[in-house]
Amino acid sequence: MACQNYIGGEWHDSTSGETIPSRNPAVPSEVVGEVPVSTVDDATAAVDAAAAAREAWAETPGPERGAILRETGRLLAERRDAIAETLVLEEGKTWSESTGEVQRAIDIFHYYAAKAADIGGTVKSSSSRATTLSVRTEPIGIVSAITPWNYPLGIPAWKVAPALATGNVVTLKPAENAAVTATALVECLDDAGLPDGVLNLVTGPGDTVGEALTTDDRVDAVSFTGSESVGDIVYRNAAPDQKRVQLEMGGKNPTVVTPDADLDAAVDIVGSGAFGVTGQACTACSRAVVHEAVYDEFLERIVEYAESLSLGPGMDDPDMGPQNSDSELSSTLEYIAVGRDEGAVLETGGRRAEDAGDGYFVEPTVFADVDPAMRIAQEEIFGPVLSVIPVSSYEEAVAVANGVEQGLSASIVTQNLREAHRFVDDIDAGVAKVNEKTTGLELHVPFGGMKASSSETYREQGDAALDFYTLSKTVYLNY
Template sequence: MSADYRNYIDGEWVESESDETIEVRNPADTTEVVGTYQRSTEADTERAIEAANDAAEGWAKTPGPERGRILRETAGILESRKEELVETLVREEGKTRSEAGEVGRSIDLFYYYAEKARDIGGPNKQSSGEKTELSVRKEPLGVAGLITPWNYPSAIPAWKIAPALATGNTVALKPASAAPGPARQLVEALDEAGVPDGVVNLVTGPGSEVGNTISSHPAVDVVSFTGSSAVGERVYETASGDQKRVQCEMGGKNPTIVMPSADLDQATEIVAGGAFGVTGQACTACSRAIVHEDVSEQFLDQIVAHAESIEIGPGLEDPDMGPHISESELDGTLEYIDIANGEGATLETGGGRPEGSTYENGYFVEPTVFSDVDPEDRIAQEEVFGPVLSVIEVGGFEEALEVANGVEYGLSSSIVTQDLDEAHRFVDETESGVAKVNDKTTGVELHVPFGGYKRSSTNTYREQGDAGIDFYTAEKTVYLNY
C-alpha cells in the first residue's frame, strides 16, 4: 500500500492548495504505486520561499558550530535509517541496491559539512598602513533555491542542502517529480534533528510552476540546478536576469580513450562500469569508447561479451543493471538506437527490450554497443542518457584527443594507458571539468570541486568541497582602523 506525502513548509507538513497529487510508480514494476506526492502550484512555492526568507536572518545569526550540530545530528538519523532510505531510492528510481550506495554519500556529505560549519571564515591580511586590521568574512547570501534531478535523488539534494545550511542560508527545495522520496527523507531527518521552522522547505511538483517560481522569485538570492542542458540554460537565463548567483550543472557526452599500452581487461571493466552502471543514467556516464586501432578489435570483443553478461532485473533483487526510470526515458534510448542504426553504425549487441515475464511491467532495456561509429554521428554527439556505448576507432593519441574534445559537452573524461606521457598530455588537454586516468568517468569524491566545461555547466561556480562553501557565501572585506 502506497503512502501519501506532503510538502514541508515553515516547519509543517502541508498539502498543496491544488488538491492534486502525483503518483510515483516503481519503474521495475509499474503496477506498484510507491507513493503519492503533492502537485504544487506557484502559490505553494511562494509560501515556501517566503518562509525561507522570514527565517533567513535568524539562521544566518546562528553560530556555525550550532548549525554544524544540526547537520551532524541529521547525518546520524540518516545513518540509522540507511536500509529504509536505500529501499525508497530503489523503488522510486530503479537503481540496484548496490547502486543505491549513494545514500552513504548523502550521509557523508552531512557529516562533512557539519565539520566545515565550524571554521567558515576568511583570511586576515596584512594592511599596507599602520593601525589597520584587514580581514575577509564569508557571509550567507540568503535564500537558496535548489532544483534537483531524479538520477541521484539522494546525493545531489544532499550536496546542495548541506553546504547551503552550513554557511547560514535557508533553503527552498524542489526535487524531481519522478523520484522525490529520497529528498523528502533528508528533510524528515533535518526536521527531527531540530532545524528551525522555515530554514528548510520542500515543495514537489512540475518544473513549469515550482521550478520556474524558484528561479524567478525576487526573494531567492542563489539558485543551484542539476539536470538537462536545455532546462538548465532556461533556469540560468531566468535566475540571472535579476542578478541572482546561479550555478547549473548539466549534461555530458563523456569519453574514455583506450590506448595500446592499456590492460584491456582493466579497460573493459572501466568502460563498462561507466557506460552501463546506473543504467547509463548519469551525467558522467561513458557513452564513447575511443579506441586505438591496434587494440580495437580485441577491445570490442571484450566489451560486447561484458555487455552480454550483464544481469538485468528489478533493483530490489540487486542485479547488475536495473530499469530506466520512466517510459519517456526508455523511449528516448530506443529512439537513439534507431538513429544509430539509420546512420550506419553496426549494432554489436543489445538494441532492444529484454524478453520475459520479469520485464513486461518495467522500463527495461538491454545494454547496447555500437561499432563503426563516425565521430560526427548523432549517437556520438548527443547525450543519450541510457546504457548505449559507441565504440570509435582512431589511429593515434592526437586523433583520440581531437575526437574526445569534439563535442559541445565537457563534464568528465578518462584515459586508460600505461604511458606516462599520454596520461599527462591527456590531463593537460582534455576539455572537461573532471579528468581521470585509468578510472571510469563516473564517481567523484565529495571534498573536491565538481563541475563541467562548455555546455555541461554555466561555468560559474563548482559544487562540493570548499567550492560548495564559496558558492553559497559572499565575501566582505573589513578595514578596521584603530
C-alpha cells in the same frame, strides 16, 4: 506513501489538492508515493518561510549549524536500509547502488558539519601599522535548489548541506518522480532539529513551481542540476535579478583506450562507466575512443562484458536495473534506432529486455564502427548505450573526445605516463581521470563541467560549494 510539501516547519498538502503517482520503474503498476502537484502559491509560501527564517539562521553559530548537519547524517545512517529501499523502488537503482548513494549522503552531511565550524573568514596583513584587515564570509541568503531524479538523495544532499552549513535558507524542488526519496532526507533534517523555515520542500512542475523559485526577486541564488534545455531556461529566469546561478547539466563523456592500455582494466573501466546505474548519470561513459591497434580485441571483450550483465528489479541487486520511466526507455530505444539508421554496427543489445520483467528494462547496448559525427556519438542518451569509435593516433583520440558540445567528465586508460599527462592538459572537461571510469566523484574536491555541461561559474562539492553559497566582506579596522 502520500507525500506533502514541507513549508515553515510543517507538512502541507498542495493548494491545488492534486497529486501524481511516483511509480516503481521495475514494476510500473506499483505506486511508491503520491506527490503533490504544487502551485505558484505553494512556491511563494516556501520563499516566504525562508525569508522569515533567514536572519536567525545566518546569525546561528557555525558549530551549532554543524551539529544539526551531523545529527542529520546520524539519522540517515540509522535509517539507511529504509531510505535505500525507497530509492530502489522510486528510481530503479540496484540495492548496491542505492546503499552507496545513502552512504554518500551521510558522508556529505558529516563533511559539511565539520566545515561549518571553520566558516567565518580570514585575517590579512595590512600595509598600515594601525589597521586590522580581515575578510568575512557571509551567507548569500535565500537559495532555490532544483534537483533531478537520477540521484534523488545524493544531489539534494550535496546542494542542501553546504548551503545550510554556510548559513543560508533553502527551498528544495526535487523532480516529481524522485520526491519520495527527497522527502526522506527532509524528514531527517526536521528530526535533527533544523529550525522552521530554514529548509522548505515543494514538489511540482518545473514550468510553474520551478519558474516561481527562479524568478522570485527575494531568491539570491539558484543551484540547478538537470538537462541543458531546462538549465538554459533556469539561467534566463534568474538573469533579470542578477541571481547567482550554478548549473550542472549533461555530458557526452569519453574514455580513450590507448595501444598500451591494460585491456582487462580498460573493459572494466568502460563497462562500469557505461552500464553502471543503467547509464543514467551525467558522468556516464557513452563513448569509447579506441586505438585501432587494440580496437578489435577491446570490442570483443566489451561485448562480452555487456552480455554478461544481469538485469532485474533493484531489490534483487542485479548488475543493472531498469530505466527510470517509460519516457526514458522510449528515448533510449529511439537513439538505438537512430544509430542503426546512421550505419553504426549494433554488436549487442538494442532491445527492450522483456525477460527482466514488465518494467522499463533495456539491454546493455554496444555500437561499433561509430563515426564521431553520428548523433549517437554527439548527443546525450542517458541510457546504457556505448558507442565504440576507432582512432589511429593519440591526437585523433583527443580531437574526437573534445569534438562534442559538452565537457563534463573524461578518462584515458594508458600505461604511458607522457600520454596521461598530455591527456589531462588537452581534454576539455571539468573532470579528467587517468585509469579510472568517468563516473564516481570524491566529495571534497570541486565537481563541474566545461562548455555546455555547465554555466562555468561555480563548482559543486568541496570548498567550491562553500564559495557559491557565500559572499565576502572586506573589513578595515583602524585602531
